[in-house]
Amino acid sequence: MAHSYYSQRKGTNPNQSGLPLDDIVDLYIRVYEQLSADGYFAEAFGFECVDAGHVAGNVRDIELEVLLAVRKKDLWPPHFHGERYSEDDLFDVIEFLFQHVSKPIDGSFHNYAECGMHWETFNKQQGQSEYRDKVNAVLGHYAKRFELSESGEILEKPQHGFERIFDADIPSSDSNVTNRINAAILRYRRHGATLDDRRQAVRDLADVLEYTRPKIKSLLTSADEKDLFNIANNFGIRHHNDQQKTGYDASLWLSWMFYFYLATIHVVLRKEQQTRAGFSTDE
Incomplete structure (x- = not known):
């Protein structure tokens, strides 16, 4: 320091x-x-x-x-x-x-x-x-x-307190997951990234969560799982219709959604990795 x-x-x-x-x-x-x-x-x-x-x-x-x-x-x-x-x-x-x-x-x-x-x-x-x-x-x-x-x-630079999440390896060998996460991080952090760029980055992370949804079901209650996807589905991220909630500070909330989804993905993938390791040990 x-x-x-x-x-x-x-x-x-x-x-x-x-x-x-x-x-x-x-x-x-x-x-x-x-x-x-x-x-x-x-x-x-x-x-x-x-x-x-x-x-x-x-x-x-x-x-x-x-x-x-x-x-x-x-x-x-x-x-x-x-x-x-x-x-x-x-x-x-x-x-x-x-x-x-x-x-x-x-x-x-x-x-x-x-x-x-x-x-x-x-x-x-x-x-x-x-x-x-x-x-x-x-x-x-x-x-x-x-x-x-x-x-x-x-x-x-990452927001203070989130530096480690960008340095950490993505705990997955699935290119459908790692490529999408890396692309989302790069899109979000690029110099001159617009709100549309950051909205697309959040959308990419939401798609990764959708892809890993079967794993999420085993970790969260149905209500928590529903809330997780409600953020992306009803706040003008993944859909565009008159039912969307758009009256919020996009810059602030896109930042929160990006870090929230990225952290959630890491938790889900690491939990799955630990579970698989536990199974292999038992065998």
Whole structure:
């Protein structure tokens, strides 16, 4: 856990709830420039040599590559355009560079005029892991709650207290269950997810519950089981008709339904897993 300093403990720090976007952009650019100086983008973007000039990497025209990948102009280089970045711009650049970072492993030192290391061997997986750690350290100071995932996608952080449920393995080998749950989580947590996206994520989890309904019947009373599905069936999630209850704060209640259903699914699947293990032991 990060150390909390005097003004933070006292509650008088002007950035108690986090730093604004401009400061986060500045921090990120400084982190990127450090990594670049250490050779983490040499494989992709090349490097400068006092004798040979610019030695090209795998990406010959970075601005073109950014435009083709992100479909935006005026993002590259970050130190020049960063002060005009929107949140979307920053996150696009973070994700773009995740795809092109690699850790320098071995090379030769060019000592003429203190030119420096000419890296020749790289490890992409290690580079992405270290880049992600540094990016998340920066995003941890942002006033909004985001993080860079292992796959290189900016996601909204879980609500406090629910972090473990996203880290936990889904206790099922059934791809009909695991694929639908993972898709729902990704849809819900993506940066810029709309209310419709989150409603669809809740609908996906409700479908998983429907699929596991035989297991639920053995764990809940009929009344509790009915209440469980009543939420999705009568609150504008799975059906669209004039019988639906829609007069509620969608943002608040979709969040509650998402976490409630996800936790319920984990309980049901883990209970079934324990039951099967118990049966196999008895045999």
